[in-house]
Amino acid sequence: MDKAWMKLPRYSPEYINGVEVFLNYAYTKGNPQGVEILCPCAKCHNAFWRTRAVVLDHLIGYGFEKGYDVWVRHGEGLINLMDLNGDMDDREDAIDDIDGLLYEQFRDVAQEENGVGEGPNEDAKKFYNLLEDAKQELYPGCKNFTKLSFTIRLYLLKCLHGWSNASFNALLVLLRESMPQLNIPDSLNKTRGMIRDLGLDYKKIDACPNDCMLYWKDHENDTSCHVCGAPRWIENVEGDRQLEENKKAYKISGKVLRHFPLIPRLQRLFLCSKTAGSLRWHEEERSKDGKLRHPADGEAWKDFDKCHPNFANDS
Structure with a gap:
């Protein structure tokens, strides 16, 4: 399918006609929920269901989400599109390059095997465990997914669509019950462990319920806000009674900040040969x-x- 119109000005007749083509395709080949489809505009990011008229307005007003050239959420398959285009570069980008991901993330460990560098022991353990998962078939004879690639894709869907932890665990149980040969983690904790080893984790930092301060560094062990005096922990009488009975200290924070450290993510971007060049472009290739x-x-x-x-x- 010719999609050159997607690069044209949004208010041009050719672009508007192309949007109509997309909408016809989405309502015939996709999976609409009644009169609504996922809106792929740059504002909604395929996260909200909209009517046809609203999607039309959004795509003309905001344009398509950047990179959404393959309408995978509106009935188009990756394999069919690649066969139509015959573009080998797009084919390579569309396939999950798990081996490349592991090599870039644990380059020191991989080079140590060849006597080039020296990698930390903990990183070596993570690398070998993930490498093993990347070699395991999702089920006997499966060629499209490995245990690792499927787990990453499943966790991505959880994050994109806001699945609760309980629903994700229930889905894992259902998948394993319906397909016992399916080689996937049996819990969210194990899934997160794999994601964490890839270096995609975040840090939890307790915060004042009124957003006055973070319980961090010098204030890490404080029990109340030094600005407004609000308590750090949520009062729970029923829970307190249970704690006294079990003699087990477990407290619930009033508010939690999830911090995605910038430096490790920049380091990972520079580790990847494909992104490192782009990050240096402003100095090395800019006019x-x-x-x-x-x-x-x-x-x-x-x-x-x-x-x-x-x-x-x-x-």
Whole structure:
């Protein structure tokens, strides 16, 4: 299917006609919920069900979500589209490159096997465990998924669609009961363990219910907010009684901040050969003709480089 119209101006007749083609396809080949389909605009990100008229307005007003060239949520399959295009580069990008992911994430460990570098023992254990999972078939004879790739895809769906922990656990139980040969983790905790080993984890930090402060660093062990005095823990009489009976200390935080550390994620981006080049592009490949083409051409960027010359010298 020709999709060149997706790159045209959003208010051009060709683009609007193309959106109508998409809507006809989504309502015939996709899986509409009554009169609604998932809206793939840059604002809704395939997360909200909308009527045809609303989707039409959104796609003209906001355009398609960036990268949504394959309408996988509206009836189009990856394999069929690749066969139609015959584009080998797109074919390689569409396939889950689990081996490449593991190598980029644990490059030191992989190089140690060849006598190049020296990787930490803990990382080596994670690498070998994940490598083993990446080799295991999802079920006997399965060619499209491994245990690791399927688990990652399943957890991605949980995050994208807001599945509760209980519903995810129930889904795992149902899948294992209906297909005993299915090689998947038996709980959310084990699934998260695999995701955590890939370096995609986050850190929980208790916060004041009124957003005054974080219980972090010097305040890590505080029991109340030093600004408003609000208690750190939720009072639960029934729970307190149970705690006294069980003599087990377990407290519930009033509010929790989930922090995704920036530095480890930047390190992973630079570990990946495909993204490292893009991250250095502003210094190594950008046109430096004095015209304002990129944030690096702006005065704010230049002032920052002057204040931090050592940082600026290493792209």
